Amino acid sequence: MTLLSVRDLTVRFATDEGLVTAVDQVSFDLEPGEVMGLVGESGSGKSVTAKSIMQLNFGGVRYGEGSRILLDVDGKQTDALKLKRPKDLRLVRGGAVSMIFQEPMASFAPAITIGDQMVEQLMLHKRVSKAEAKRTSIEFLERVGISDAPRRFDQYAFELSGGMRQRAMIAMALSTRPRLLIADEPTTALDVTIQAQVIDLMKEIVAEFGMAIIFITHDLGVIAQTADKVAVMYLGRVVEQGPVREVIRTAAHPYTQGLLNALPDLSDLDSPLKPVPGDIPSPLERPAGCVFHTRCPERIPGRCEAAVPAMAPLAPGHACACFARETEGAA
């Protein structure tokens, strides 16, 4: 039973300079307990894709006609994009779907204690008494490794360190026992040592609660350490997706290969650093054809700028959208 099924998701924003496409025809499935990494540079549309599930995109957002986000909760199917009333939206905003953000300081209200915020959302989503909500909150704070949880419960976000705040954020997101957790760059603002702790915690959570996670990051190392499968995005399109081992070991799309090559290699300090050449184009100037053709080392003149390559399977579950790979397969 598929938990989440995103089909042909297209997201545009109306701006002063015209309609800007942020996400273009994105499709993927997520099973319960599966961790999917969503990778890409700033501007690739990974956050907009995830926020669409919770309808958290604002500012003149327009979803495409055929876009579907099907969520299957307890045998009941819902199209998240069709939800309108605030009461119905609760399902995707903290009920069956929760989100943790990159900057926990900005995600907690500064003048309300951590505990009050946790209790408030628990009472909103679950039929529990205030005392029960408090007990559950403290339990979850302890569960994510916050020592002295009853005292922390009464503290404000500014009184906690960065790592501690990120743990509290995770505790809050987990406490309603969502089926899907969206983690938007949850470790990017943290030191490597604290990042390692948070990654461990996320892995334990999957093992214990069996929820599905969409892990948004630009760090392929973090993906390798946490995800089961990966979707690589560039300028709003998924260019490659597949199981984490295949995508990292046998990356097919020139962009995925470029991202992997750009990572500093600690086992070979003499190797030069290889950036992906050029800059990501502005979404106002989306290239025609394959969106990556302006930076692609394997561009086929006359073809890549003329048509959009479709996702084509390479191996079971592993697919890539690139004309250069298609011709290889045909030959």
Next chain:
Amino acid sequence: MSRPLIQVEGLSVHYPLKGRLLGEASVLRAVDRVSLEIPKGSFFGLVGESGSGKTTLGRAILKAAPISEGRIEYDDGEGRHDVGAMTNRGEIRDFRRRAQLIFQDPYAALSPRMTVRDIIAEPLEVMGITRTRAETDARVREIAARCRLNVEHLRRFPHAFSGGQRQRISIARALAPTPRFLVADESVAALDVSIQADILNLLKGLQRDLGLTFLFISHDLSVVAHVCDQVAVMYLGRLVERAPTRALFARPRHPYTRALLSAIPSLDPDDRGRAWKLQGEIPSPANPPSGCRFRTRCPFARERCAAEEPVLRPLAGGHEAACHFAEELEGAVPA
């Protein structure tokens, strides 16, 4: 070997805290008795977690943080300054021209109301380096081209540029007054990996072509590994290890350095959970642990570590580490 460009001796930066403890004003020891030399023409890495004091040390060297104790000497062969003792405006101006800072966040560092041309030209005009508008324009175009900025785009505003391009604008501005020494504080931390490599290559190229000296501050050891010749590791205001880059990565001698290295996420999906994880977080610099400051998180800590503070001492291969047990701990695995 020529004289170092920067010589730091016993430097402390302490900030007084508001609260008083038992009648005695408490202080936050951001940097505590640090000594180091940055050789001329080198790419010197300074590594540590948030709260380690690396940024404060960088600022103190640029005369942008109060020096409580110790000395900082700057000598690029043409200009020589005692950074702490400088009071004369002319002297400070000369130093500011020679030593520049590149900021971390290319989104916050550039004024949204100034064109790229004006951003790069401002230091030239303020410091009186160029006399005429034509001279300024020529200099701006020269620097922009060196930083691989499209000179046709100089009349645009920063919002029209991507993160990587903005960082190149930020670098161009820092280069405008022809400095000899640059402090790059987390200059690639806010950038995507695909662009990080490009900016690092640019900085390396500038160092090589213009003979510049860099102090490269970062929390990311994998980045430091590729660009720096020497690395110093800080923890809670103290220097805990210093070595040539290769020696440091081949044979880290301080448990903290080993922990930092082991925390870098491996790209191998089958290599999960191999790292030994550091427990807890960095303690407050207002109330550091006695003895070795790392002992509260060190898996190898013993009684002596609480009683006696280890000094930075020379080991084989130009390596220095501040750990009582550096020799016997080599290769040891935490229980």
